[in-house]
Amino acid sequence: MVEKRVEVDYEAWRRGRWEEIAGPLGKAGVVQLATITGSAQTVEGVPGQWDASGSDGVKFTAAGADGVSLDGRPVNGTVTLTGGSSLRLSGERTVAVSGGDGIYRLIVWDPTVASLTRLREIAVFPVNPAYTVDAEYRRTPGREVEIERLTDPPTKHILPAPADLVFDLAGQRRSLTVIETFPGNLLVVFTDSTSGAETPDIGRWVVLPPVEGDTVRVDFNQAVLPLHVFSRAFPCPLAPEGNHLPVPVPVGECAPVYGEPKGTREAMSTDIKDTAVRYLRRLEAGDYAGMRALCTDTATVWHNDGKGQQTIDENLAMLKDGPAAEASLRYDITRQFTEADEVLQQHVLRITNADGPVGEVQAAMYFRFKNGLIDRIEEYANFIPAAG
Structure with a gap:
């Protein structure tokens, strides 16, 4: 038996969601x-x-x-x-x-990472009651499905899939698989006709409440963006095979909105300058995960070493496994210039190991930013070995 519909306070839901994403420890x-x-x-x-x-x-x-x-x-x-x-x-x-x-x-x-400091809001579609449906909760005890996770490189995991949702939407009968990412966490990961255009191509989520009977209310107005959209640290699951709705679902969250820091254009210039510096300080500390978090998914790196262009992940893997990973690094930045979403800086990288100074790298480095994250790095460098 279908329960009576309860009015949802979507503004309260959005405030709670914002706190989850952008609040303390968001x-x-x-x-x-x-x-x-x-x-x-x-x-x-x-x-x-x-x-x-x-x-x-x-x-x-x-x-x-x-x-x-x-x-x-x-x-x-x-x-x-x-x-x-x-x-x-x-x-x-x-x-x-x-x-x-x-x-x-x-x-x-x-708290200083650009994905947090530049996040201004989570854009949502207008609320539409037509996308709140009462679905049959068809239990499938013991069933498991293979799910791809957004790790680097991508991995596949077997997760419980305790039920299918069957409901009517846009005049057609639809079905979606429910997965259980950890005990008691019932998640519907789906894509639709907005995926890759108005919403992320990796899909969106609907989190289900505990289900006791054979029906459950599914409110697509509360569809949320995967956590991977906000931080690559989260190995989010992709949609199970068949969890695609061949119609648009123009409700729920659609995209994060990034912008300038509070204040003036000068404040934005300071912000991207600081991000460029934080990137190098993370490298000094061997914090490769922290470096990766300051970059876009599609960031690329070029050096004047004849090796051509690399993805940011290829570059970080090279740094992690290279000889510099065993050395002590210190960047002395001599000057920086900004223009719109670009930073050009001159610095000297001083390299020391257990036996003493190794040498220094005199370099000019170019950073291009996209939505507050580093999207392109170019470095023109010259290594000078230490005397003796």
Whole structure:
């Protein structure tokens, strides 16, 4: 039996959604996810070691020089953390801890990342009651489906698919598969005729409430953008095979809206200058995930080394596995110029290893930005070895 429809306060829903994405520890500021399940485990870009083998929480060990604090006190040794704890890293990043029973999840959040600081709103289509449907919830006990996740490179996972939704939309009978991404989280990942045009080509989500009977209300006006749209750190699932609606669904969220920081055009110039500097500071720290979070999905890199153009992921993989990853790096920036969404800067990269100075790279680097994120890097560099 279909329940009586309840009036939805869409403005309240949008405010809650904005808080989830752009509020304190909001998803748009997440630059890295990690899972701790063993002992002596390290996390790229985060100092110290983790140990989840105990029964009283996850242990974190760091030296005072690492610049990590807990509740405002520097960590110098070992502390025990439980779900809900958080650490402050040097700079402005926070590591939030969740989980328990030997499995802990870490979320690294950076309030300065451009995907958060330049996010102005989440655009939505007008509300249309015709896209709130009462669907049959056809249970499929034990069924599993293979889902592709937006990891780098993409991976495939087997997830429970506990039901199909069957409903009428735009004059036709439709069916969508429900997946369960973790126990109790019922998710409908779908694409429609707006995908790749007015909405992301990776589709959108409808999160279902707990279902007790054989019907459920599906409100496409509350269709949301995948978290991957706001932060590449999230390995979001793509739509299961067949979860395409061959009609437009012009309701719900459609796109993030990015713009200038609050203030003047000069403030925007300062913002992209700072982003260019943060990119290099992340490289100094070996924080490749943080570097990637400052770039668009399609960012490219070119150097005057004869190797041609690379994608940002190819370039970061080269840096991570190259000799510079074992060295100490310091960028001394001598000057910067901005023009619209472009930054041109001159700097000297000083390279040191355990045996002393290796040399320096004198360089001019060009950054082009798109929606506040780095979309193109070009570097003209000359390496000068250290004397002797």
